[in-house]
Amino acid sequence: MKLFRFKFRIALVSALAAGLVSTTLAQTIPFNIQVKPLSPKIINGPLILGKQGSFFVGGREVESNTLSTLPAYASSGNITVDQMYVHFQSPVKAKASSVVLIHGCCLTGKTWESTPDGRMGWDEYFVKRGFSTYVIDQSGRGRSAVNATAINSVKIGKEAPDQLPVVFAAGHESAWTIFRFGSEYPKVYEGLKFPIVAQSGLWQQMVPDWLNSMPTPNPTVPALSELSKQLKKTVLISHSQSGIYPFQTAALSNEGITGIISIEPGACPAADSDLTPYIKMPILVLFGDYVELSARWAPRLKACRAFIEKTNLAGGKAELLVLPEIGIKGNSHMLMQDTNSIQIADILASWIEQRIHN
Amino acid sequence: MKLFRFKFRIALVSALAAGLVSTTLAQTIPFNIQVKPLSPKIINGPLILGKQGSFFVGGREVESNTLSTLPAYASSGNITVDQMYVHFQSPVKAKASSVVLIHGCCLTGKTWESTPDGRMGWDEYFVKRGFSTYVIDQSGRGRSAVNATAINSVKIGKEAPDQLPVVFAAGHESAWTIFRFGSEYPKVYEGLKFPIVAQSGLWQQMVPDWLNSMPTPNPTVPALSELSKQLKKTVLISHSQSGIYPFQTAALSNEGITGIISIEPGACPAADSDLTPYIKMPILVLFGDYVELSARWAPRLKACRAFIEKTNLAGGKAELLVLPEIGIKGNSHMLMQDTNSIQIADILASWIEQRIHN
Numbered sequence: 001m002k003l004f005r006f007k008f009r010i011a012l013v014s015a016l017a018a019g020l021v022s023t024t025l026a027q028t029i030p031f032n033i034q035v036k037p038l039s040p041k042i043i044n045g046p047l048i049l050g051k052q053g054s055f056f057v058g059g060r061e062v063e064s065n066t067l068s069t070l071p072a073y074a075s076s077g078n079i080t081v082d083q084m085y086v087h088f089q090s091p092v093k094a095k096a097s098s099v100v101l102i103h104g105c106c107l108t109g110k111t112w113e114s115t116p117d118g119r120m121g122w123d124e125y126f127v128k129r130g131f132s133t134y135v136i137d138q139s140g141r142g143r144s145a146v147n148a149t150a151i152n153s154v155k156i157g158k159e160a161p162d163q164l165p166v167v168f169a170a171g172h173e174s175a176w177t178i179f180r181f182g183s184e185y186p187k188v189y190e191g192l193k194f195p196i197v198a199q200s201g202l203w204q205q206m207v208p209d210w211l212n213s214m215p216t217p218n219p220t221v222p223a224l225s226e227l228s229k230q231l232k233k234t235v236l237i238s239h240s241q242s243g244i245y246p247f248q249t250a251a252l253s254n255e256g257i258t259g260i261i262s263i264e265p266g267a268c269p270a271a272d273s274d275l276t277p278y279i280k281m282p283i284l285v286l287f288g289d290y291v292e293l294s295a296r297w298a299p300r301l302k303a304c305r306a307f308i309e310k311t312n313l314a315g316g317k318a319e320l321l322v323l324p325e326i327g328i329k330g331n332s333h334m335l336m337q338d339t340n341s342i343q344i345a346d347i348l349a350s351w352i353e354q355r356i357h358n
Numbered sequence: 359m360k361l362f363r364f365k366f367r368i369a370l371v372s373a374l375a376a377g378l379v380s381t382t383l384a385q386t387i388p389f390n391i392q393v394k395p396l397s398p399k400i401i402n403g404p405l406i407l408g409k410q411g412s413f414f415v416g417g418r419e420v421e422s423n424t425l426s427t428l429p430a431y432a433s434s435g436n437i438t439v440d441q442m443y444v445h446f447q448s449p450v451k452a453k454a455s456s457v458v459l460i461h462g463c464c465l466t467g468k469t470w471e472s473t474p475d476g477r478m479g480w481d482e483y484f485v486k487r488g489f490s491t492y493v494i495d496q497s498g499r500g501r502s503a504v505n506a507t508a509i510n511s512v513k514i515g516k517e518a519p520d521q522l523p524v525v526f527a528a529g530h531e532s533a534w535t536i537f538r539f540g541s542e543y544p545k546v547y548e549g550l551k552f553p554i555v556a557q558s559g560l561w562q563q564m565v566p567d568w569l570n571s572m573p574t575p576n577p578t579v580p581a582l583s584e585l586s587k588q589l590k591k592t593v594l595i596s597h598s599q600s601g602i603y604p605f606q607t608a609a610l611s612n613e614g615i616t617g618i619i620s621i622e623p624g625a626c627p628a629a630d631s632d633l634t635p636y637i638k639m640p641i642l643v644l645f646g647d648y649v650e651l652s653a654r655w656a657p658r659l660k661a662c663r664a665f666i667e668k669t670n671l672a673g674g675k676a677e678l679l680v681l682p683e684i685g686i687k688g689n690s691h692m693l694m695q696d697t698n699s700i701q702i703a704d705i706l707a708s709w710i711e712q713r714i715h716n
Contacts, residue, residue: 046450049405052482053472056562061530068526070570077529080561085468092404108501110443114411124410143466143500148525148566151509155522164513164522167506168426171435172419203438204414208506212428 033354037346042128043120049127050092057230058139058223059083066152075152082215084223085109085143089123090132097233097258097356098132100224104240104266106170106209108142109135111239115337116201122336125345131352134227134234138242139219140210165213172203179333180290180297189290193330193338202334211241217248224249228256235259235352240333241266251277259356261348262304264288264297264333271306279316282355283308286348287322288331288338297333317355321347391712395704400486401478407485408450415588416497416581417441424510433510440573442581443467443501447481448490455591455616455714456490458582462598463624464528464567466500467493469597473695474559480694483703489710492585492592496600497577498568523571530561537691538648538655547648551688551696560692569599575606582607586614593617593710598691599624609635617714619706620662622646622655622691629664637674640713641666644706645680646689646696655691675713679705 065076087109090098101123103111112135113121126133140146146165153159170178176185179202181194188196211218224245228234235258236246243265250257251269259282262268268285269278285304291297304320311318323331323344331338338344423434445467448456459481461469470493471479484491498504504523511517528536534543537560539552546554569576582603586592593616594604601623608615609627617640620626626643627636643662649655662678669676681689681702689696696702 047407047410049407052405053476053479054468055472055476056559059558059562061561064527064529067529069524070526073526073528074532077531079527079529079564080558083562087471110412110501113445114413118411118413121411137501143468143495143563143565145527145562145565148527151522151525154512154519155524157519161512161515161519164509166427166513167509168428168431169422169437169503169506170431171422171425171437173435174432200417200438201414203419204417204441204503205501206438207501207503 033347033350035347035350036353038125038129038342038349043125043342047124047128048092050090050094052087052089054085054087056083056085056144057227058219062147062149064149066149066156066158069152069155079145079147079149081145081147082139082219083144084139084220084227085137086134086227088132088134089127091127091130093130094132095130097235097352098134098231099126099235099237099352100134100136100227100231101126102136102220102224102236102238102242102245103138104238104242105211106168106175106206108205108207109137110142110205112336115195115341116198116205117195118198119341122341122345125342126349129349131349134231136220136224136227139223140214141207146210165210167208167210167213169208170206172199175206177294178296180288180294181332183293189293189330191330192332193340194332194334195337195339202337218245221245221248222252225252225255229253230256232256233258235261235356237261237263237348238265239263239336243267244269247278250281254280257281259283259352261286261351263335265304266300268300268304268307271303271310275311275314275316278311278318279314281317283311283316283318284348284351284355285318285320287320288333288335289324289329290332291322391705391708393705393708394711396483396487396700396707401483401700405482405486406450408448408452410447412443412445414441414443414502415585416577420505420507422507424507424514424516427510427513437503437505437507439503439505440497440577441502442497442578442585443495444492444585446490446492447485449485449488451488452490453488455593455710456492456589457484457593457595457710458492458494458585458589459484460494460578460582460594460596460600460603461496462596462600463569464526464533464564466563466565467495468500468563470694473553473556473699474563475553475556477699480699480703483700484707487703487707489707492589494578494582494585497581498572499565504568523568525566525568525571527566528564530557533564535652536654538646538652539690541651547651547688549688550690551698552690552692553695553697560695576603579603579606580610583610583613587611588614590614591616593619593714595619595621595706596623597621597694601625602627605636608639612638615639617641617710619644619709621693623662624658626658626662626665629661629668633669633672633674636669636676637672639675641669641674641676642706642709642713643676643678645678646691646693647682647687648690649680
């Protein structure tokens, strides 16, 4: 098996600093991760599953008398909302730790399946790598029901229009810059690895997002906590808007969580917050390329850097990997769909295998 | 392999009748279907896939200036709507005909996955039986985006509340009778085979239904037509609200459709309509138990019976299977989740294998 070897850096902060917000004298200690690529034979071969299936976690009953404005369906009754859809596949002989793939804004679990240009998704990669793999649809997204009764309440005049839910759809043009395909639509960054020729396959994946109408905390977080407890040992892998969820889940309880990989998080926990929930588990925060060109993402990377430094100062094991810093260039925000998506998966899987004692 | 053998009936209509709506002198010719159960060894063994993945069919660009009411996301831009999500799994050596599983009202492709009590779903059964299996989310449901921009238009006062979409959610209580679990919630029909103890697992599957706000024809139908053409040979298997879709798809074009199985359809094509699109392919309409006890379903079965008789009179090969008529009792409307779901799948798979020349 061909091995790639490179260095990436763990930031350790000088313990000299005092106070909650301090100037950090960051020290970096280089260390090696041996990236073991999954063999082409396995990637291109059949997928052998010991088990697959789907189920829901969480949910609550809501009574409503605006379920319907149609005579064929009763307007009054109970519905179940806030549950989280989970689809899983397990290899015949699975590693001790499973992985949970958590999609981001305006998307569903489809994020991790076949790429827009038809290559294998990470949902399958991780199974072929030996991990039981759980793909969720966030509460209120995709196959996880949203509570739409307020629409009917307003439609029949029972509530005012300002009581309508906050629902947004990311347009192709704004998604273009948020996903860092280029500085503005339809310009493309030089060397971009997103398969831009198949962009329509990404636009088809996008769904309206009810995030801002969901209860607080977002029901996805307690559902992830319940799922982690069920799984006993799992690595929570989040992306973008859900980037913070594994941390919020760990803050509820560390039970069942063996590690966190947060890919291009919309937010890391604040560096001056209580970091004790995060010091017991290996954490990897991953960013792609072009971050410094983005007014949206550059401050987020900076804040994550501060979080990681503070976490390690408190005794944690947090790492930051910015791909161009190890010579991997051209990755967009949607790096699980970029043309080198398998190379990135190889890094993440190797990190799990070497950092988490199964 | 243990074989079950029973008779079911094809209704052939006397050609004596004249006029569009006529009294039919139905003749029935008994014939044998040899039901070959899938072996427990295969059911309980590993699942070996040659390929799996997901993609979308269809979709159109819509320009809107009410995409968002939030500063973080632009209000103007283009989104893609009406596309249909498709997930597929193929065995290493697949039969010539694939199958497409099309869910019904208020549900998603989850319908066909693990049952609420955790047994194997039909999505996996058909793959283990040798069929490439395609599971869709109807346009505007689940992972197939809905166009939610009208909500924002009303929220900001640009449109009147009556312009809000028609969105309904089936409450547990009304679904109870629609799904024929009992005469009324929470009464249970004697001998019911739905795993009522796990009912919460069904309620978690249900999502708001935008069906009545979709364009006409429902974009799922042309998307199914495009999918059938891509697949070249496929059996469209529909359920309930989508029961009519395979027929509407065949009316667009027969290309790629090798057969139709319509499970408890909300409607069959009208018996006095143009039946020529349906005479070239084997058709099976399937109903469960307790139909005559349901004011909703009894007339639908009757109308399907008339459609089948007329189709056969016109030279078609349509069959009606009402499970209690062959001694299989206790099946609800959600028979793919009933405790004898594998027995029903065995019948359908055997029917495909024996009626359709692969």
